[in-house]
Structure formats: structure tokens, C-alpha cells
Amino acid sequence: MNAIISASELASDLAGQNRPVLLDIRWQLSTAKAAGEPPFDGRAAYAAGHIPGAVFVDLDRELASPPGAGGRHPLPDVAEFGAAMRRAGVSARVPVVVYDGGQGWAAARAWWLLRWTGHPDVRVLDGGLPAWDGPLETSAATPAEGDFEPAPGAVGLLDADGAAALARSGVLLDARAGERYRGEVEPIDRVGGHIPGARSAPTNDNVAADGRFLPAEDLHARFKALGASDGTEVGVYCGSGVSGAHEVLALAVAGIPAALYVGSWSEWSSDPSRPVAVGPDPQ
Template sequence: MTPLIAAADLARLISGPTARGERPVLLDVRWQLGGPPGRPAYEAGHLPGAVYVDLDRDLAGLPGPGGRHPLPEPSAFGTAMRRAGVRHDRPVVTYDGGQGWAAARAWWLLRWAGHERVRVLDGGLAAWQGELTEREPDPEPGDFVPKPGALPVLDAEQAAALARRGLLLDARAGERYRGEVEPIDPIAGHVPGAVSAPTTENVGPDGLLLPARELAERFGALGAEPDTEIGVYCGSGVSAAHTALALAVAGREAALYAGSWSEWTATPGRPVATGPEPG
């Protein structure tokens, strides 16, 4: 299954006659790094039938040595997804306000946990042309039970090793990669050997993900050949999920360093590279 769905295709799925098992569960995952909570925006208007999912509460564990957004405990994640109505036998579509990072995080977690039919609304809410509603659904509880391991994950040591033998992509802004600024974490720079690949370059001016061919060319220029072992990280494992999504569209699988830079810098003494080169 392609990891993306266009707004027009989603509109047909949720408005036309569709078998129950094919009507997707909609997850509204609006969230911004350092921005206001997404819940008020959801309450002001969302896709009909969409359930709000809180990234910090439902799609991450408690911040600490494992980073600002460590992977949630599978049992807690399963509870949150069942509360949202997620079932094994129904597809899921995730969306956010348009940036795509949070929706990709939900997509990645569900795929990692074993759900086989998950897609992201390409362009998010900004691409939606249909009506919105303020009515909150009361979904029938789902039956989804996570079985983690369907997508590969890296810890800090594995990420460091992959940066030397394969390709480790840093999805943060270029100035953070180079160590020129660090607005969030205690140390500026990047994992030695990592290659800069800002998440913002995954999308075009229209806010949609670049076509598969262009994404394949972009990542190929960074060293992602068909047989290359690839990993990706960011500040806390959120925007990196968007790059993992883009790589999947391009036909490449990538392991996620879930703890990312926030975990890397939480342990004193880990090496740090700065400047435009991998180091």
C-alpha cells in the first residue's frame, strides 16, 4: 500500500458508499514543535469522523534520557489507538495541519507496531477541500494490539555505526546540523558521519510531498542507492518520521533513530561533529 492518499481520494472514501471494512479511521494529529496545542484547532474544525490524537501524550513516552519524544510503551500506544477506534481490519489515515511531521509520526508508529494499512493525507488539512465539522465522534473501541518490530529502529550506538558503514540522514534544518544554532538541545552539531537532509526539502511549494521520482533523485544524490542501508534522525524523532515516509514513497526503507539528537546529547561524552561535512 502506498503510504500517501490524496485529498480527493480520501473525500471519495469518507463521503461515498464504502464497505465498513474499507472506510478509514481518521486520526487528526495536529501538533507543532514549540507551538500551541493542537486540540483547540481540532475543536474548531476537523475532517468528519476524525479523532484527535495528542502527539506528546499518545505517540511518545515521557521525555528523559531517551529523548524528548521517545517511543511510547506498546501497551500505552495500543490503548490510545483502540480508544481512537483503530482496528486491525480497517485502514487508517493520519493528517495534521499541513507540515506533515506529526501525521508521519503516527503513520510510522502504527506501521512499526504492525498495522499494515496506514496512509498519510498528502498536504494535510491545507490540502482538504471538503467541509470541516466541530462535531466530535464517539468511535467504537478498536481492537488494535501493537506488535512492535515491523519497521527497523536504531539506538545511539547503532546509529553511530550506521553513519560509518551506510547512510545516516540528519533531518533537521541545515543550520542545526552545521552547529551554527541549537534552539532546543544542549549541544549543537550532528552525529559524526551523518549527512544533512532537511525534512523541509521533502515537499514542494504546494505543500505536497515531492513525486516519487524526484524523492528518489534527491535521496540518491545524498547516497541512498537501492542497496544502501539507511537510517534517519532529527531532534526528537518526529520530523525524521517524515523523512522515513518520503524515503518509503521513493522506494527506500530507513531505520529510525527514535531518540535522535535529544537522546544523543543527553549522554555526556558522545562525539559531536560540526560544519557542513559529515565529519
């Protein structure tokens, strides 16, 4: 099954009999803001205009647990996640399409969580809302309660020890910007650098200038050059399990299964006993 859907395909599906559930996951990473600039408000963006029928889902509150020892975006409580998805109208036998403001990270987090908990038919709108050229609405959708019951474990999940082991036995990709991988800057976490043995694979290199994914064959070639050939076990991490989910999605588009280390660098680097590598080489 395709992991992404184009805007034209979505418009066709919305006009058909098997209309998908639409989830709006607009979110932005909270970093240092210009003086006086308010933080991004995804719910306000949703209220200003969204694809007709879409339901807003809050990444920080519904797709993650509160920050803590498990990182900035730990896995959500499974029961609470299931309840949030049912409130949004998600059912086991109804397709789901998720989108965000165009970066794709937040939508991929929702895609990964639904896939990990067993939903069989989830796709991300390629290019997000900017790719949509249909009408928008401002009234909040009120879907009927869904019946989705999460069953975790359908796709790969890594913890810190599993990520460390995979960096030696397979391929562990670091989806953050190259300068963070190399340890040259670290705007968010305790220390810069990367998990020893991990290979730098910035998420932004998986998409074109318009935010849409590169063709599958180009992505496959990219990941093969990074060591992710057929039969190789592959894992991904990022800062807190959001952009890493986007890289897992890119790997899926390329036909390569991969596990996600959800705690990612925000969890790894919070423990001073864990080793840190710096520079351009995996080490």
C-alpha cells in the same frame, strides 16, 4: 502500498464501503514564543473544525513517553499506545489515514508508530488539513473501540549505538535544518552539530511550497544523490523523532526503506560522552 493519500482519494474512500479510520494529529514543535503568545493547542484546533469522523490524538501524550534520558519524544509505552489507538477506533483490518495541520511531521510520527507496531494499512494525507477541500465538523467523534494489538518490530528502529554504526556502514540522514546540522545554531538541545558520519538532508526539501511531497522520482533522485541507493542500509534522525519520521515517510514514497532513530539529537546530545561533529561535512 502507498504511504500517502491525496485529498480527493480520501474523499472517495470516506464515501465508500471500506471507510478508513481518521486520526487528527495536529501539533507544533514548542520553541521560543513571542511574548504573550500561547502555545499551540491541537485539541482546540480539532474542536474548531476537523474532517468529519476524525479522532484527535495527542502526540505528546499518546505518541510519546514523557521527556527524559531517551530524548524529548521517546517511544510510547507499547501497551499504552495500543490502548490509545483502540480508543481512537483503530482495528487491525481497517485502513487508517492520519493528518495534521499541513507540515506533515506529526502525522508521519503516527504513521511510523502504527507501521512499527504492525498495522498493515496506514497512509498520511498529503498536504494535511489545508489540502482538504471538503466539509469540516466541530463535534468530537465517538468511535467504536478498535481491536488493534501492537506488535513492535515491523519496520526498522535504531538506538544511539545503532545510529553511530550506520553512519559508518550505510547512510544516516539528519533531517533537521542545515544550520542545526552544521552547529551554527541550536535553539532546543544542549549543543549543536550532528552525529559523526551523518549526512545533512533537511526534511523541508522533501516537499513543495504547499507542503505536499515532491514526486516519487524526484525524491528517489534526491536520496540517491545522498548515497541512499538500492541495497544501502538507510537510517534517519532529527531532533526528537518527529520530523525524522517525515523523512522516513518521504523515503517510503521514493521506494526506499529506512530505519528511524527515535531518540535522535535530543537523546544523542544529552550525553557529553558522545562525539559531536560540526560544519557542513559528515566527518
